[in-house]
Amino acid sequence: MDLVKRIKCSGLDLKFFLMAENFENYFTHAKQIAKLAGDILLNSYRSFHDSSDQNSKQLAIETKESNDANIVTIIDKQIQDFIIDYIKRTFPRHSFIGEESTENILLGNEPTWIIDPIDGTTNFVHGFPYCCVSIGLVIKRNPSIGVIYNPILGQMYSACEGLGAFLNDERLGKSPKAIAPLSQSIVGLEFGNERTDSVLNPKLETFANFIKAPVRAIRCYGSAAMNLCMIASGALDIYLEAGIHCWDIAAGVVIVR
Numbered sequence: 001m002d003l004v005k006r007i008k009c010s011g012l013d014l015k016f017f018l019m020a021e022n023f024e025n026y027f028t029h030a031k032q033i034a035k036l037a038g039d040i041l042l043n044s045y046r047s048f049h050d051s052s053d054q055n056s057k058q059l060a061i062e063t064k065e066s067n068d069a070n071i072v073t074i075i076d077k078q079i080q081d082f083i084i085d086y087i088k089r090t091f092p093r094h095s096f097i098g099e100e101s102t103e104n105i106l107l108g109n110e111p112t113w114i115i116d117p118i119d120g121t122t123n124f125v126h127g128f129p130y131c132c133v134s135i136g137l138v139i140k141r142n143p144s145i146g147v148i149y150n151p152i153l154g155q156m157y158s159a160c161e162g163l164g165a166f167l168n169d170e171r172l173g174k175s176p177k178a179i180a181p182l183s184q185s186i187v188g189l190e191f192g193n194e195r196t197d198s199v200l201n202p203k204l205e206t207f208a209n210f211i212k213a214p215v216r217a218i219r220c221y222g223s224a225a226m227n228l229c230m231i232a233s234g235a236l237d238i239y240l241e242a243g244i245h246c247w248d249i250a251a252g253v254v255i256v257r
């Protein structure tokens with residue numbers, strides 16, 4: 001039974017009924033936005049990686065803060081513009097935070113869309129198929145809706161508070177996995193893009209401790225959002241990353257929860 005019907009049946013007041021209706025409406029739009037944005041991602045990925053004249057001009061790759069490990073492409077910007085335009089037209093009173101426009105980040109009580117147009121930009125550029133559109137909706141400062149769409153693998157993970165989490169149309173978490181001991185765990189780790197000793201050395205030490213524990217295996221997918229989807233689907237037991245941003249995880253935390 002969906003959230004609106006459940007609340008109707010339980011006789012809760014109109015305020016809750018309207019809230020549930022809004023949530024379902026936002027959820028439908030979030031999936032629609034992710035699908036359309038994912039189409040842009042997929043077309044660009046295919047035309048870049050399938051064509052014989054690959055060159056960085058097509059993607060207009062730029063480094064952020066002169067760091068070769070931190071890049072953005074013209075497609076990140078196009079997708080973010082598309083998503084923000086859709087949200088502004090559909091929900092003019094909502095706010096948004098996007099990875100490619102990080103001035104004046106403020107989180108208030110109004111519904112706020114937190115967007116990573118391409119999570120896993122490096123993967124996108126290198127043809128490693130773990131990149132996705134990640135869209136989270138935070139309501140009254142609570143991450144309430146999350147959609148992560150990897151169009152290359154044809155996987156849309158989604159979740160809405162009160163409705164549950166899904167991989168495409170399949171409900172996730174029907175039979176949650178028992179927590180495995182470290183020695184039988186597969187662990188997702190990310191190095192991030194910061195290479196200074198003060199940031200990198202403690203991470204390397206922590207990662208070494210994991211492998212020596214020993215854990216069964218380590219994986220690095222290069223996308224925080226995809227790592228969280230792997231946790232939600234039970235493929236990873238642990239995911240660890242330091243120095244993450246809100247747009248990397250806003251959608252994923254709802255899906256995991």
Ligand code: IPD
Binds near residue numbers: 099121192193223244
């Ligand atoms: C990056 C990815 C990566 C993580 C970085 C993020 P981006 O996001 O999620 O896995 O290690 O910290 O910045 O730049 O590809 O959107």
